[in-house]
Amino acid sequence: xxxxxxxxxxxxxxxxxxxxxxxxxxxxxxxxxxxxxxxxxxxxxxxxxxxxxxxxxxxxxxxxxxxxxxxxxxxxxxxxxxxxxxxxxxxxxxxxxxxxxxxxxxxxxxxxxxxxxxxxxxxxxxxxxxxxxxxxxxxxxxxxxxxxxxxxxxxxxxxxxxxxxxxxxxxxxxxxxxxxxxxxxxxxxxxxxxxxxxxxxxxxxxxxxxxxxxxxxxxxxxxxxxxxxxxxxxxxxxxxxxxxxxxxxxxxxxxxxxxxxxxxxxxxxxxxxxxxxxxxxxxxxxxxxxxxxxxxxxxxxxxxxxxxxxxxxxxxxxxxxxxxxxxxxxxxxxxxxxxxxxxxxxxxxxxxxxxxxxxxxxx
Numbered sequence: 001x002x003x004x005x006x007x008x009x010x011x012x013x014x015x016x017x018x019x020x021x022x023x024x025x026x027x028x029x030x031x032x033x034x035x036x037x038x039x040x041x042x043x044x045x046x047x048x049x050x051x052x053x054x055x056x057x058x059x060x061x062x063x064x065x066x067x068x069x070x071x072x073x074x075x076x077x078x079x080x081x082x083x084x085x086x087x088x089x090x091x092x093x094x095x096x097x098x099x100x101x102x103x104x105x106x107x108x109x110x111x112x113x114x115x116x117x118x119x120x121x122x123x124x125x126x127x128x129x130x131x132x133x134x135x136x137x138x139x140x141x142x143x144x145x146x147x148x149x150x151x152x153x154x155x156x157x158x159x160x161x162x163x164x165x166x167x168x169x170x171x172x173x174x175x176x177x178x179x180x181x182x183x184x185x186x187x188x189x190x191x192x193x194x195x196x197x198x199x200x201x202x203x204x205x206x207x208x209x210x211x212x213x214x215x216x217x218x219x220x221x222x223x224x225x226x227x228x229x230x231x232x233x234x235x236x237x238x239x240x241x242x243x244x245x246x247x248x249x250x251x252x253x254x255x256x257x258x259x260x261x262x263x264x265x266x267x268x269x270x271x272x273x274x275x276x277x278x279x280x281x282x283x284x285x286x287x288x289x290x291x292x293x294x295x296x297x298x299x300x301x302x303x304x305x306x307x308x309x310x311x312x313x314x315x316x317x318x319x320x321x322x323x324x325x326x327x328x329x330x331x332x333x334x335x336x337x338x339x340x341x342x343x344x345x346x347x348x349x350x351x352x353x354x355x356x357x358x359x360x361x362x363x
Contacts, residue, residue: 045257059085060118140263147241161240170212267359268315272324
């Protein structure tokens with residue numbers, strides 16, 4: 001009886017197996033997406049066309065601010081802002097020397113740009129809300145993170161800017177520094193007497209001849225001014241930083257392609273430092289680099305220059321002829337300059353002492 005039941009059970013299982021649908025094959029692995037193909041359309045920039053037709057870049061700079069823009073004893077322009085313009089000339093014209101430098105004051109710098117008298121403004125200019133949205137200009141990138149401070153005689157033995165209450169403070173008229181000065185002391189219920197001047201030269205002269213008790217401006221500008229005083233060691237920067245002053249080049253808002261060219265030239269200099277490139281090593285790196293991002297930066301692969309309407313080696317030329325960011329900083333503002341400024345906030349984001357300097361990836 002048991003054997004008969006087992007036989008019947010086996011027969012049932014066999015029949016069930018016959019009726020079952022055949023096993024399905026494993027689902028195919030998802031197909032990898034095709035590589036994204038860039039629709040390369042050369043940038044159409046009226047400014048770039050004008051620069052190429054003219055054969056030179058017209059750059060608006062400070063009349064004379066040590067470390068940023070100043071003519072040396074031979075008449076050659078030097079400085080951090082000057083080198084940014086030279087990098088743009090190298091990227092667009094293949095020659096960093098093809099720059100015409102035009103001096104502009106704090107009061108006329110934006111009108112010079114708006115009226116087309118200059119192609120780029122590179123003059124220690126802060127990126128602010130009102131400037132960005134109301135003047136018809138763009139700030140493509142930040143080249144120097146700064147803040148406003150105070151320069152005062154060491155003999156006053158000041159430990160804080162608040163101790164300047166009641167003092168006369170030199171400040172450039174019509175600048176963000178003037179508004180920041182008023183805001184800082186008003187917020188604290190204190191008063192100072194602003195001594196408004198038209199130029200840094202006038203501010204230095206008044207300050208050194210007791211025409212004002214302290215001088216306020218961007219800290220980098222104060223360091224530059226102190227370096228040319230009769231006795232730099234007799235003056236100190238107070239510890240207070242009363243504002244954020246992101247400095248960088250400025251272009252007209254009606255030429256987005258030109259803004260991209262200036263923006264990515266700055267980023268190329270930063271990426272050059274990040275990749276360990278220098279003006280001396282970049283030639284060899286162009287032949288030996290295996291890192292894809294470095295190869296794209298140096299124009300070995302990727303055809304990225306065409307997206308800006310530039311040659312493939314645009315970034316390579318900027319670094320080779322002017323240097324990566326750290327070389328420019330050290331030469332003009334850092335250890336190899338009279339200012340001897342620390343990198344501070346202007347260190348790379350991944351430096352041992354991290355700063356704010358950061359560039360988007362080159363891809």
